[in-house]
Each structure stands twice: as C-alpha cells, then as structure tokens.
Amino acid sequence: MIKMKTNKILDEIRSHISPEVKKQLEISVCIANRVYDILEAKGMNQKDLAKLLGKTETEVSRWLSGTHNLTIATIAKISVALGEDIVF
Secondary structure (H helix, E strand, C coil): CCCCCCCHHHHHHHCCCCHHHHHHHHHHHHHHHHHHHHHHHCCCCHHHHHHHHCCCHHHHHHHCCCCCCCCHHHHHHHHHHHCCCCCC
C-alpha cells in the first residue's frame, strides 16, 4: 500500500503549528491516502487519475501531496472519477 511519506523537516515544522492546522494537515493526508488506496486497488496511478479528470499529472500530484487544501468540489470530482467515496 502506498502511503504519504514524511520527513524530519516536515515533522519539525508540524511540531510548531496550532492544533487546528495540525488537524487540517491530518485530514489532508487522510484524503490523499484514501485516493492512493483507491488507485492501488484499481491498478491505477496519478497519471491515470489526471487523465480521468482532464488535469495534468503535476496538478494531481500537488493535490495528493497531503498539504494541498482540496475544495469539496475537487474531492467530489475525484470521487466521481474513481467511482468511490473519498470522504465517508
């Protein structure tokens, strides 16, 4: 299973942020991990998702970095494209 990677620099930054921002990051990473799980289960990758959405692979990669503030509209588009609920 592909999961979001962490590193020491980001971990250090996270140790100095407010609880609200920490929660936002946690939710963003959970959403990204859910998309990765769906992609893996379907034998797909970010490039495949980008094609389904009519977006560039770079844009989808940015969305799935776990630090991008996805809108509800974008989450809905990804859900429809993959045929799976992202947030439940």
